[in-house]
Amino acid sequence: MTRELMPELTPALTTASAQKKIVIVGGVAGGMSAATRLRRLDEAAEIIVFERGAHVSFANCGLPYYVGGAIEKRDSLLLQTPQSLFERFRLDVRVKHEVIAIDREHRRVVVRDLLTGQTHSEHYDSLILAGGAQAREGVAGGEIPVRTLRTVEDVDFITAELTDAGPSARAVVIGGGFIGLEAVENLVRRGLNVTLVHRGAHPLSPLDAEMASPVLDALTLHGVDVRLGTSVTNLTSDGVQLSDGSTIEATLVIEASGVTPDTGLAADAGLTIGAAGGIAVDAFQRTNDPSIYAVGDGVEKIDAISNTATLVTMAGLANRHGRSAADAICGLAEPSTPALGTAIVGVFxxxxxxxxxxxxxxxxxxxxxxxxxxxxxxxxxxxxxxxxxxxxxxxxxxxxxxxxxxxxxxxxxxxxxxxxxxxxxxxxxxxxxxxxxxxxxxxxxxxxxxxxxxxxxxxxxxxGATRSIQWHELDAARANGAILVDVRSAGEFDRGSIPGAINLPLDEIRDRMGALPDAPLIVHCQVGQRGHTAARLLTQLGADVRNLDGGFKTWEAGLLSTRPTNLMKEKEHDRAIQ
Amino acid sequence: MTRELMPELTPALTTASAQKKIVIVGGVAGGMSAATRLRRLDEAAEIIVFERGAHVSFANCGLPYYVGGAIEKRDSLLLQTPQSLFERFRLDVRVKHEVIAIDREHRRVVVRDLLTGQTHSEHYDSLILAGGAQAREGVAGGEIPVRTLRTVEDVDFITAELTDAGPSARAVVIGGGFIGLEAVENLVRRGLNVTLVHRGAHPLSPLDAEMASPVLDALTLHGVDVRLGTSVTNLTSDGVQLSDGSTIEATLVIEASGVTPDTGLAADAGLTIGAAGGIAVDAFQRTNDPSIYAVGDGVEKIDAISNTATLVTMAGLANRHGRSAADAICGLAEPSTPALGTAIVGVFxxxxxxxxxxxxxxxxxxxxxxxxxxxxxxxxxxxxxxxxxxxxxxxxxxxxxxxxxxxxxxxxxxxxxxxxxxxxxxxxxxxxxxxxxxxxxxxxxxxxxxxxxxxxxxxxxxxGATRSIQWHELDAARANGAILVDVRSAGEFDRGSIPGAINLPLDEIRDRMGALPDAPLIVHCQVGQRGHTAARLLTQLGADVRNLDGGFKTWEAGLLSTRPTNLMKEKEHDRAIQ
The missing domain is CATH 3.50.50.60 (FAD/NAD(P)-binding domain)
Incomplete structure (x- = not known):
C-alpha cells in the first residue's frame, strides 16, 4: 500500500478518549475478545474483567482433547493468565470473582470474591456481560461423580477421578451433541468403556436422521454402548439408572446434555430476556440498557435463515461479538451480521x-x-x-x-x-x-x-432438468403406483438393492426400455449421478420419471436411521439371551 | 422436496427436439463436458467428437503424478473410452481424428484420420471448438529427447525414456509454473537428478516475489538445481545449454514453459481471435459465428478483476464452459460468470x-x-x-x-x-x-x-485503526527518517533481526517509551499481530506509527526474494571453487 492511498485516520482512533471505566463479566472467549480489543482502541480506559472461575481465556474447545490425551500439557489450555493480560494489555483481571448484582441506576456491579466471600461494588461507564451458558439440567442423585466438561476445573476433576479409578474405569456420557460426542471419543481414547445416553432418536440432533447414520456406525464400531431415546433418571450406588429401566455401572458421569444461557444476573437487573431464552441485544450487542452490552453464549443472535432471535453457542460468534461490543463502546459500531451457526465435530x-x-x-x-x-x-x-x-x-x-x-x-x-x-x-x-x-x-x-x-x-x-424424490417419500410414491428402477450394474444390484426394485442398468436402457411398465418411474443408482442421466434419458423417451435423491446410499442411511432405537432394543435382546 | 413444490418442467427439457447434429473438436475436459451434457439434454441429437490424440476424457492433471508413481496404474488416467462413452451417452467419439478446416458457409468440418491420412467432411448444425492450448515454444536442437507433459502419449514417452535411462537419469524441466513444478516434484520422487530452468526471477510467476521464497526453499531442500532468470538456448550432445552460458547434462527435457491457445483452426475459418490471443466468445461461449461455440484453454475468459478478456487455463473452467455451451445449444443459456483463476499446486x-x-x-x-x-x-x-x-x-x-x-x-x-x-x-x-x-x-x-x-x-x-507499511517500502521510509522498532522479545531479537532495528518488547513499551526517538516509527514483530497492538498503543500515546505488514517473516521472505539469482550465482561460484 502506498502512502497516498492510505485512508485518513479517524480522529477518535488516533488518541485515547477521556478515561472510561469498563467492567466485563466473564473472561473467556467473548469477554476477553472485548477486553483486548477495547485496550487496542482505548489505551486510557480502565478495564476490569471479573471471572468467577479460576482461569481466563482458556481453550474450552480443547478440554475434551486434554482428557483424551491428544493435547498433552495442561498448560496448552491456558492461553493467557491475569499476569500476561496485565503485562500486554493493562487489563485488571480478577479470577474467582463473581458479579452477583447490577445496580443499573448507579452503574455499579456488586462483586463477590469467591476465595474470601467478601463483596464490594464497582462503578462502570460501560458493562459487558459475557457470562456464557450453564448446563441445562442437573442429574439427580450423587453416588457417582457427575461433571460437565466446560472448564479447566472440570477437566482437572475428571482426570483426577479417572486416575483414581484406574484401568477399569467406566464412563457414562449424557447427551450426544457436539461436546458429548467429543467426550465419548476422548474417553474411549483414554481406554474407558463408555456408554452414551442420548434423549434423541439419533446422535447429533442438528443433523437430519439419514445424515446421522454414519455417526451411529462410528460410535458402535469403536465399542461405544449407545442408548438412544433414553435419559438418566437417577444415580445410585448400583449405577446410572435410565428411563428405559436399565442400569449402567459407571465410575464417572459426564453431563453434556446441552446448555442454557446464564441470564440470572441480567434478568435480576431487569434487562430484557428474549423469547429464545437469552439476553436480548441489538445489532451492536447492546441490551435494553444503553450502558450494558452482552455477548457470547448467554445472548440471543439473529438467525440468518429466519431473521429471528435464536441461540447459537459458538466460540467464533462469541469472539466476534466481543470485538463488536468493544467497537460499539469506542464509537466504531458496525451492525452484526446474522448467525449461520456453522459447526463441526470429529467423532473418531x-x-x-x-x-x-x-x-x-x-x-x-x-x-x-x-x-x-x-x-x-x-x-x-x-x-x-x-x-x-x-x-x-x-x-x-x-x-x-x-x-x-x-x-x-x-x-x-x-x-x-x-x-x-x-x-x-x-x-x-x-x-x-x-x-x-x-x-x-x-x-x-x-x-x-x-x-x-x-x-x-x-x-x-x-x-426442472431433473425431478427428484427423497428417500422418505419413496414408500408413499410406490404405494401410489410408481415403479422403482435400479439403474446400477447387475453386480451392484446383486450386492444389495431396495426391495422390489427392477434392475435395468443405465447403459442398457435404450435397448431394453420396452421392458419397463407404463407407470410413473423412480430411478436410482448408488449415489444419484447415473440416476440423473437415466432420468434425463427416460424423460426424453417420454416417461414420467423422478430420480431418487442421493441414490441407494442415502436410502440405506435413511432406512437405518428410522430404526436405531429398534436396533438398540434388538441388541439388548441379543445381550439378554446370550 | 414435495411434489407440490416442484417447478413446472420447461417443455424443451422433457422431450428431445428435432434431431440436431453437433460436432465437437477436442475430447478432453471442455469438449467432453459439453458432449455428455448435450446428450443429457437432447437424446435425439447426433453428437460426434473428434480428438486428434489417442485418448479422450483423460486425467490430464494427473499425468505428472503417474510419472512420479503416486498414481500407480496407467488405467487410472483413462476416465472414459470411446466405447464407454458410446454405451452410456451414444457419443460418436473418434480419436486420432484431427479437424483441419471449417467451412462455415456450408457448416462442414474437414477431418483427417491420422491413422490413414484420409480426409472427409462432416456437416454440423452446431460446432464446439475445444482444442485446448499448445506448448508456447519449442526448444531448438534434438540430441536430447524433449517432451511436454500434456497427454497420455507424453507420459508413455517419458516413462519409457526413464526406464531406458535407468537410475542415472537426469532431467531438465523448462518452466517453473504449475506443470513445471509438478514435473520437478514427480521426477525427484522417481529418483532423478532434476534441474529446473526458469526464465523468471522466482518460481511460480503468478506469486508475488516474497510469497515465492518458501517455494524456492522447498525445491532446494529436495535437491533440485534451480536456475532462475535463465532459459534454454540449445540442446546438444553435451547437454542442455542455458542463456547464462552453462550446460547441464540431461537424459530428458520436459518442456513446461507455458501454453498458448490453439487458435489456428478458428483463425483460418475467420473466427475472431481476441486481444489476449484466445478465441473470442460471448457470455454463452459463442464465437462470432452463431453456429460455432468454443470452450477451454483455447478461449478467452472475462477476468473477474478487470472485466476484460484474459487467458486462464484451468480444468474447472473448461468443464463449466463446456456445460454452458451445451446449455446454450439446447436453449438453456445462462451467461457465464467472470473467471477468478483459482489455482493450487503441491510442491513436495x-x-x-x-x-x-x-x-x-x-x-x-x-x-x-x-x-x-x-x-x-x-x-x-x-x-x-x-x-x-x-x-x-x-x-x-x-x-x-x-x-x-x-x-x-x-x-x-x-x-x-x-x-x-x-x-x-x-x-x-x-x-x-x-x-x-x-x-x-x-x-x-x-x-x-x-x-x-x-x-x-x-x-x-x-x-484506519492501523496503518501499515510493506516490506519493500521499508528502505525508503527509513531513508526518510523513520525509525524501526522491533517489538518482539529480546530472545527473538537476538535470534535474528532487521539490521538497525531498535528492540523494545511490546510488554515494555508503556514503561520505556521515553527511550524512543521523536521520529516517525515503524514497528514490527514476527508476523504482524503484536506489531498491531504496539502500533495501536503508540498511536494513542501520540506517536506517528506504521506496522510492518506481515512482520519479520514477510520482510525476510521479501529480502530473500530480491536476490535469488544472486544466490544462485553464489551457489554456482561455490560449486566452481569446490
Missing part, C-alpha cells in the same frame, strides 16, 4: 459439519425447500486416497438461496462446509455453487469439486 | 494456492489497493499439528473488495483459498472475511480462523 475418524437449518426444521416451519443429497469424493478419484463424503444441501425453492448444509465424511469435510457457509454469507444461490472456481489439483479437489457437483444437482432441480 | 510438502490478481499486476495496472500479509495457523495452536501458513490478501482500497489472495503453507491452504475464492464470487469485502462463520473445532480451525484474521487486519486498515 469421522468428521461431521453443518451450517444453517436442517430439513426437519424447515419442514416444521413450513418453509418451501428443495433437498439435494450427493456423495462426492474428497479429491479426484484417480488420485489415491480420495474419500467419499455424504453431503446434503437445503435450498429455498422460491429464491434458490442456500438454507443449510450437512456433510459427513473424512478428509475435506471441513473445507466444503466452510465454502458453503461463505457462499451463504455472500448470498449465493445453490445453483451458483456450480460456478465457484475452487482450487483444483488432484490431491486437493476435483475439476468438478464436491461443492460444484451439489450446485449442478441444485441447478438441475431449479431448471 | 508445500502447498501453494492463489486466486485473482497479484500485487505486481495491480501495481502495473495502477489499480489502488491495500495489501495484507498474515501468518496464521492451520488450526488452533493449542491442538497438536498446527502448521503456519503465509497468507497475502490484495484489496481494492476504494471498495474494500478482495482482488486476490496467495497462500503458501501445508495443511489447510486449500481450504482457505477456496473460502476466499467463494467470498470473491459472493462479492464480499475483505473486512467481511472477519465475520465469516467458519467451522471451528480445534483440529480443523480456530475460533478466529486464518481467513477471519486476515479480515480483521483488512478491517483495521479500512477503518
Amino acid at each position: 475418524d469421522l468428521t461431521i459439519a453443518l451450517v444453517g437449518w436442517n430439513e426437519r426444521r424447515l419442514r416444521a416451519a413450513g418453509r418451501p425447500h428443495r433437498v439435494v443429497h450427493t456423495h462426492p469424493l474428497s479429491h479426484a478419484g484417480y488420485y489415491p486416497g480420495a474419500e467419499q463424503m455424504a453431503l446434503k444441501l437445503l435450498i429455498d425453492s422460491e429464491t434458490d438461496l442456500i438454507l443449510g448444509a450437512q456433510i459427513v465424511g473424512r478428509d475435506g469435510v471441513d473445507k466444503r462446509i466452510d465454502v458453503i457457509a461463505t457462499g451463504m454469507a455472500g448470498g449465493l444461490t445453490a445453483s451458483a455453487l456450480s460456478r465457484l472456481e475452487l482450487a483444483y489439483a488432484p490431491q486437493f479437489g476435483s475439476a468438478k469439486d464436491a461443492v460444484n457437483l451439489a450446485g449442478y444437482v441444485a441447478d438441475n432441480l431449479r431448471t | 510438502d508445500l502447498t501453494i494456492a492463489l486466486v485473482g490478481w497479484n500485487e505486481r499486476r495491480l501495481r502495473a495496472a495502477g489499480r489502488p489497493h491495500r495489501v495484507v500479509h498474515t501468518h496464521p495457523l492451520s488450526h488452533a495452536g493449542y491442538y497438536p499439528g498446527a502448521e503456519q501458513m503465509a497468507l497475502k490478501l490484495l484489496i481494492d482500497s476504494e471498495t474494500d473488495l478482495i482482488l486476490g489472495a496467495q497462500i503458501v503453507g501445508r495443511d489447510g491452504v486449500d481450504k482457505r483459498i477456496d473460502v476466499i475464492a467463494t467470498g470473491m464470487a459472493g462479492g464480499l469485502t475483505a473486512s467481511a472475511l472477519s465475520r465469516l462463520e467458519l467451522a471451528y473445532a480445534p483440529q480443523f480451525g480456530s475460533a478466529k480462523d486464518a481467513v477471519n484474521l486476515a479480515g480483521y487486519v483488512a478491517d483495521n486498515l479500512r477503518t
Whole structure:
C-alpha cells in the first residue's frame, strides 16, 4: 500500500478518549475478545474483567482433547493468565470473582470474591456481560461423580477421578451433541468403556436422521454402548439408572446434555430476556440498557435463515461479538451480521459439519425447500486416497438461496462446509455453487469439486432438468403406483438393492426400455449421478420419471436411521439371551 | 422436496427436439463436458467428437503424478473410452481424428484420420471448438529427447525414456509454473537428478516475489538445481545449454514453459481471435459465428478483476464452459460468470494456492489497493499439528473488495483459498472475511480462523485503526527518517533481526517509551499481530506509527526474494571453487 492511498485516520482512533471505566463479566472467549480489543482502541480506559472461575481465556474447545490425551500439557489450555493480560494489555483481571448484582441506576456491579466471600461494588461507564451458558439440567442423585466438561476445573476433576479409578474405569456420557460426542471419543481414547445416553432418536440432533447414520456406525464400531431415546433418571450406588429401566455401572458421569444461557444476573437487573431464552441485544450487542452490552453464549443472535432471535453457542460468534461490543463502546459500531451457526465435530475418524437449518426444521416451519443429497469424493478419484463424503444441501425453492448444509465424511469435510457457509454469507444461490472456481489439483479437489457437483444437482432441480424424490417419500410414491428402477450394474444390484426394485442398468436402457411398465418411474443408482442421466434419458423417451435423491446410499442411511432405537432394543435382546 | 413444490418442467427439457447434429473438436475436459451434457439434454441429437490424440476424457492433471508413481496404474488416467462413452451417452467419439478446416458457409468440418491420412467432411448444425492450448515454444536442437507433459502419449514417452535411462537419469524441466513444478516434484520422487530452468526471477510467476521464497526453499531442500532468470538456448550432445552460458547434462527435457491457445483452426475459418490471443466468445461461449461455440484453454475468459478478456487455463473452467455451451445449444443459456483463476499446486510438502490478481499486476495496472500479509495457523495452536501458513490478501482500497489472495503453507491452504475464492464470487469485502462463520473445532480451525484474521487486519486498515507499511517500502521510509522498532522479545531479537532495528518488547513499551526517538516509527514483530497492538498503543500515546505488514517473516521472505539469482550465482561460484 502506498502512502497516498492510505485512508485518513479517524480522529477518535488516533488518541485515547477521556478515561472510561469498563467492567466485563466473564473472561473467556467473548469477554476477553472485548477486553483486548477495547485496550487496542482505548489505551486510557480502565478495564476490569471479573471471572468467577479460576482461569481466563482458556481453550474450552480443547478440554475434551486434554482428557483424551491428544493435547498433552495442561498448560496448552491456558492461553493467557491475569499476569500476561496485565503485562500486554493493562487489563485488571480478577479470577474467582463473581458479579452477583447490577445496580443499573448507579452503574455499579456488586462483586463477590469467591476465595474470601467478601463483596464490594464497582462503578462502570460501560458493562459487558459475557457470562456464557450453564448446563441445562442437573442429574439427580450423587453416588457417582457427575461433571460437565466446560472448564479447566472440570477437566482437572475428571482426570483426577479417572486416575483414581484406574484401568477399569467406566464412563457414562449424557447427551450426544457436539461436546458429548467429543467426550465419548476422548474417553474411549483414554481406554474407558463408555456408554452414551442420548434423549434423541439419533446422535447429533442438528443433523437430519439419514445424515446421522454414519455417526451411529462410528460410535458402535469403536465399542461405544449407545442408548438412544433414553435419559438418566437417577444415580445410585448400583449405577446410572435410565428411563428405559436399565442400569449402567459407571465410575464417572459426564453431563453434556446441552446448555442454557446464564441470564440470572441480567434478568435480576431487569434487562430484557428474549423469547429464545437469552439476553436480548441489538445489532451492536447492546441490551435494553444503553450502558450494558452482552455477548457470547448467554445472548440471543439473529438467525440468518429466519431473521429471528435464536441461540447459537459458538466460540467464533462469541469472539466476534466481543470485538463488536468493544467497537460499539469506542464509537466504531458496525451492525452484526446474522448467525449461520456453522459447526463441526470429529467423532473418531469421522468428521461431521453443518451450517444453517436442517430439513426437519424447515419442514416444521413450513418453509418451501428443495433437498439435494450427493456423495462426492474428497479429491479426484484417480488420485489415491480420495474419500467419499455424504453431503446434503437445503435450498429455498422460491429464491434458490442456500438454507443449510450437512456433510459427513473424512478428509475435506471441513473445507466444503466452510465454502458453503461463505457462499451463504455472500448470498449465493445453490445453483451458483456450480460456478465457484475452487482450487483444483488432484490431491486437493476435483475439476468438478464436491461443492460444484451439489450446485449442478441444485441447478438441475431449479431448471426442472431433473425431478427428484427423497428417500422418505419413496414408500408413499410406490404405494401410489410408481415403479422403482435400479439403474446400477447387475453386480451392484446383486450386492444389495431396495426391495422390489427392477434392475435395468443405465447403459442398457435404450435397448431394453420396452421392458419397463407404463407407470410413473423412480430411478436410482448408488449415489444419484447415473440416476440423473437415466432420468434425463427416460424423460426424453417420454416417461414420467423422478430420480431418487442421493441414490441407494442415502436410502440405506435413511432406512437405518428410522430404526436405531429398534436396533438398540434388538441388541439388548441379543445381550439378554446370550 | 414435495411434489407440490416442484417447478413446472420447461417443455424443451422433457422431450428431445428435432434431431440436431453437433460436432465437437477436442475430447478432453471442455469438449467432453459439453458432449455428455448435450446428450443429457437432447437424446435425439447426433453428437460426434473428434480428438486428434489417442485418448479422450483423460486425467490430464494427473499425468505428472503417474510419472512420479503416486498414481500407480496407467488405467487410472483413462476416465472414459470411446466405447464407454458410446454405451452410456451414444457419443460418436473418434480419436486420432484431427479437424483441419471449417467451412462455415456450408457448416462442414474437414477431418483427417491420422491413422490413414484420409480426409472427409462432416456437416454440423452446431460446432464446439475445444482444442485446448499448445506448448508456447519449442526448444531448438534434438540430441536430447524433449517432451511436454500434456497427454497420455507424453507420459508413455517419458516413462519409457526413464526406464531406458535407468537410475542415472537426469532431467531438465523448462518452466517453473504449475506443470513445471509438478514435473520437478514427480521426477525427484522417481529418483532423478532434476534441474529446473526458469526464465523468471522466482518460481511460480503468478506469486508475488516474497510469497515465492518458501517455494524456492522447498525445491532446494529436495535437491533440485534451480536456475532462475535463465532459459534454454540449445540442446546438444553435451547437454542442455542455458542463456547464462552453462550446460547441464540431461537424459530428458520436459518442456513446461507455458501454453498458448490453439487458435489456428478458428483463425483460418475467420473466427475472431481476441486481444489476449484466445478465441473470442460471448457470455454463452459463442464465437462470432452463431453456429460455432468454443470452450477451454483455447478461449478467452472475462477476468473477474478487470472485466476484460484474459487467458486462464484451468480444468474447472473448461468443464463449466463446456456445460454452458451445451446449455446454450439446447436453449438453456445462462451467461457465464467472470473467471477468478483459482489455482493450487503441491510442491513436495508445500502447498501453494492463489486466486485473482497479484500485487505486481495491480501495481502495473495502477489499480489502488491495500495489501495484507498474515501468518496464521492451520488450526488452533493449542491442538497438536498446527502448521503456519503465509497468507497475502490484495484489496481494492476504494471498495474494500478482495482482488486476490496467495497462500503458501501445508495443511489447510486449500481450504482457505477456496473460502476466499467463494467470498470473491459472493462479492464480499475483505473486512467481511472477519465475520465469516467458519467451522471451528480445534483440529480443523480456530475460533478466529486464518481467513477471519486476515479480515480483521483488512478491517483495521479500512477503518484506519492501523496503518501499515510493506516490506519493500521499508528502505525508503527509513531513508526518510523513520525509525524501526522491533517489538518482539529480546530472545527473538537476538535470534535474528532487521539490521538497525531498535528492540523494545511490546510488554515494555508503556514503561520505556521515553527511550524512543521523536521520529516517525515503524514497528514490527514476527508476523504482524503484536506489531498491531504496539502500533495501536503508540498511536494513542501520540506517536506517528506504521506496522510492518506481515512482520519479520514477510520482510525476510521479501529480502530473500530480491536476490535469488544472486544466490544462485553464489551457489554456482561455490560449486566452481569446490
